[in-house]
Amino acid sequence: MADNNSLNALIEALRRLPGVGVKSASRMAFHMLQHDREGAQLLAQALQQAATRIRHCNMCHTFTEGEVCGTCLDASRDRTKLCVVETPADQAAVERTGAFKGLYFVLMGKLSPLDGIGPKDIGVSKLFSRATQGEVQEVILATNFTAEGEATAHVLGEALKQRGLKVTRLARGVPAGSELEYVDLGTIAHALVDRREK
């Protein structure tokens, strides 16, 4: 495939996707070119569009196409409670329980000193200014119950309490070591009801 610059470029570009090595990148390129060129064009457009249009919500930091996301704009939600999650997928998991009617803050990551991910790399300062704007009375820490998620909750909790906020953590109904995205709804719902002061 030495004279195939477009093909080699495609394989290289696919390898930038997480979890995709050179073997799967080749298999993906082969499949798209041999069986699904329409899918290739569609994916190209979707990437282009998402990369240009998607930004962060001014209030909760999650992905959105507007200035402020639909959840933050929803007037029916309880603006005194702010639930802090690591990712949009975690937020979606909490939403699906139907047990929380407040607003969210999405860190878009977690503290991970070993990987060099500190407070500046995730939305920590944005969280502090959001939480201290006046409306919020309680911050519910719903980072994952992994070592890094717990450490993130600890650091955020201390800093938020110093700023005079009531801080709670999801109850330990959630099995230790698991990620919210994969936990059943009932467990998350119970953990919300049983949340305790931190």
Added chain:
Amino acid sequence: MADNNSLNALIEALRRLPGVGVKSASRMAFHMLQHDREGAQLLAQALQQAATRIRHCNMCHTFTEGEVCGTCLDASRDRTKLCVVETPADQAAVERTGAFKGLYFVLMGKLSPLDGIGPKDIGVSKLFSRATQGEVQEVILATNFTAEGEATAHVLGEALKQRGLKVTRLARGVPAGSELEYVDLGTIAHALVDRREK
């Protein structure tokens, strides 16, 4: 993420890649948007370019950007021998041995009646016209040694012999560097049948 049409479209498009479910598609989209927008743009361009530029070689049916690929144009190769493989990756494997100096034909698939893949879905008729153009004296069947690859070799072999061509198949045998104790019985049995004078 209800108000996120670009994000949902991206996740849907990523799911068309082979082996990518909704969870990995979400993880890929999140990674690209949060950490590698440059990679997203690059992948979009690479897909676009590959889908428009890459066609099949007029002689060997593999992916190429020209009318005829570089291998087929290489005047130093032995044009009397044609090696039939399933995919460009298989062709690359044979090339790496340095043991073959003839030309190739790439089926871009294998016969698989259970999946509804018949002779028309892979490059069979193109192979027949290529093999009978006059120069080719021997066709070496190098499809994989799986059930489907063997069936493909059988069907192609019979048809090519009827057209008066010499047809050979890669030898089956004990892999180089392996100990008999750990080789499966079928392989040893085949190696016995195909044994040659030393």
